[in-house]
Amino acid sequence: MDYKRLLVSAITTDGVDGEAAYALIMPSKDSSRGDYSLPCFKLASALGKSPAVLAAEIASGVTLGGYIASAAAEGGFVNFRLDKTAYARDVLRGALERGEDYGASDIGEGKTVCIDYSSVNIAKPFHMGHLLNTVLGAALYRIYTKLGYNTVGINHLGDWGTQFGKLITAYKLWGDDDDIDRRGVRALVDIYVRFHKEAESDPSLEDTARAWFKRIEDGDKEAVEIFDRFKKSTMAEVSRIYDRLHVTFDSYAGESFYNDKMDAVLSKMDGKGLLEEDDGAKIVRLGDDMPPCLLVRSDGATLYATRDLAAAYYRKATYDFDKCLYVVAYQQNLHFRQLFKVLELAGEPWHKDMYHVAHGMVSLEEGSLSTRSGNVVYLEDVLDKAVDKAYEIISDKSSDLDGAREIAEQVGVGAVIFGVLYNNRIKDMTFSYSRALNFDGETAPYVQYTHARCCSLLEKCGAVDVEPDYKGIASEEAGEVIKLIDAYPQVLLSAAEKYEPCFVARFLVDLSQAFSRFYLACNINNAEPRVKAARLMLVKAVKDILCGGLKLLGIGAPTKM
Ligand code: ARG
Numbered sequence: 001m002d003y004k005r006l007l008v009s010a011i012t013t014d015g016v017d018g019e020a021a022y023a024l025i026m027p028s029k030d031s032s033r034g035d036y037s038l039p040c041f042k043l044a045s046a047l048g049k050s051p052a053v054l055a056a057e058i059a060s061g062v063t064l065g066g067y068i069a070s071a072a073a074e075g076g077f078v079n080f081r082l083d084k085t086a087y088a089r090d091v092l093r094g095a096l097e098r099g100e101d102y103g104a105s106d107i108g109e110g111k112t113v114c115i116d117y118s119s120v121n122i123a124k125p126f127h128m129g130h131l132l133n134t135v136l137g138a139a140l141y142r143i144y145t146k147l148g149y150n151t152v153g154i155n156h157l158g159d160w161g162t163q164f165g166k167l168i169t170a171y172k173l174w175g176d177d178d179d180i181d182r183r184g185v186r187a188l189v190d191i192y193v194r195f196h197k198e199a200e201s202d203p204s205l206e207d208t209a210r211a212w213f214k215r216i217e218d219g220d221k222e223a224v225e226i227f228d229r230f231k232k233s234t235m236a237e238v239s240r241i242y243d244r245l246h247v248t249f250d251s252y253a254g255e256s257f258y259n260d261k262m263d264a265v266l267s268k269m270d271g272k273g274l275l276e277e278d279d280g281a282k283i284v285r286l287g288d289d290m291p292p293c294l295l296v297r298s299d300g301a302t303l304y305a306t307r308d309l310a311a312a313y314y315r316k317a318t319y320d321f322d323k324c325l326y327v328v329a330y331q332q333n334l335h336f337r338q339l340f341k342v343l344e345l346a347g348e349p350w351h352k353d354m355y356h357v358a359h360g361m362v363s364l365e366e367g368s369l370s371t372r373s374g375n376v377v378y379l380e381d382v383l384d385k386a387v388d389k390a391y392e393i394i395s396d397k398s399s400d401l402d403g404a405r406e407i408a409e410q411v412g413v414g415a416v417i418f419g420v421l422y423n424n425r426i427k428d429m430t431f432s433y434s435r436a437l438n439f440d441g442e443t444a445p446y447v448q449y450t451h452a453r454c455c456s457l458l459e460k461c462g463a464v465d466v467e468p469d470y471k472g473i474a475s476e477e478a479g480e481v482i483k484l485i486d487a488y489p490q491v492l493l494s495a496a497e498k499y500e501p502c503f504v505a506r507f508l509v510d511l512s513q514a515f516s517r518f519y520l521a522c523n524i525n526n527a528e529p530r531v532k533a534a535r536l537m538l539v540k541a542v543k544d545i546l547c548g549g550l551k552l553l554g555i556g557a558p559t560k561m
Pocket of ligand 1: 311326
């Protein structure tokens, strides 16, 4: 609640400039005089009145009610007193009525948002680098859904390209089916790395690889079969990780899906006079501040950009989106600028509905990520390690916890997700296990722990069947919690608007911290029943928001920890 706005809007005196008053009004220094105070000196001189006269006029004209209890003039100031109890009561009632749904809205009704996220590459490791766009995109997907949008989650699989010719060559030479069955992508990555090593001394391998890729392109049975096996093996592994991260998609239409859709798009570009021959290649010139967009290479091969162009048209035709988001690292800034520019030049009005939700790089404290050398940090290993560490901490805290393994999974995986979602997405970051798993830090475990504490409080206190006395939540500490609860719907709107799930993550930490201060300052269980009833309402509302908020980020909320 913006009290200043509320107070200013209750002023009825002629000639008082609302914006000027808004800028002047402030919390009272002396609470015995009131909660907010408006100094009238500047306003009075603008109106050619004395401050005392204007203050008296304003005070007598204020519309009381609606959380404003009184307004009194005193020496050129207007002192306002608020009915915070009524405000607290209304905020809590409003939140509890909706439960975990609190913050949901219908603002997106009738609008469609496509979100392209994760978009992993077949036969490539699901490494830490793919973690951020996966959890970021999935969080946006849930936030937009909560705001009533029709949301389409798209995994634009990297399942096309000359590298698959290399991989088949490597497989034919050194592939071991048992090993691939057992170790999946790791086995494929090993032979792929070996291909690069051996090709340095034997360039003929590159020719073989080209020939294999040609066979995939031509739909040759053997080539396609081998490739499909790679795809199956990769997807089995990737799905396992998606399950742990609670990530889902509505479409897995990847790059190969657009093989038969590019000719039409190229003719469209040609028809609009955009396609230019350049040394046998086909390009679209984009003006002086960007290199041209290459759509067909001189050997006739299409590119990543060609597939994305076809995908953009396909998505518009299929989903008629109001917005199409691409959650991809900032390394691809130029690619998306080019893509959007091509659409603009093609005269597609919806080019302005496309957004590249760029994000930074995640590295591990232990050392940077390296894909080339084959020494890659697999996300699954990071999750396993975080879960093991979480298990140790939890067992240390309470040795007799039921289902400690399941709880450790939620805490460990949650810590990893929250750890990378906590900062503004554009920042590069270093992931640290100890920081992410600090139960007292700005972390998932801290929020989860606060949630579990709310659950056990509610359980211990049971239902209190008396009319709540809202003076029980009139303290400063309770007021801070109430203010945050009231702000939550706006936090979700801003997170969607700025594509920043970190707003939600930070909010959950703020709410947990404010709750901890309230809990420390106000006794709950031994309070007088009506006071206790009001305080338990606050506990319940906090619990619901923490649980719902964690879910939005893809994080579980155990009831015991
Ligand atoms: N597979 C790509 C990569 O790993 C990301 C694809 C992003 N989506 C897109 N439509 N280009 O770099």
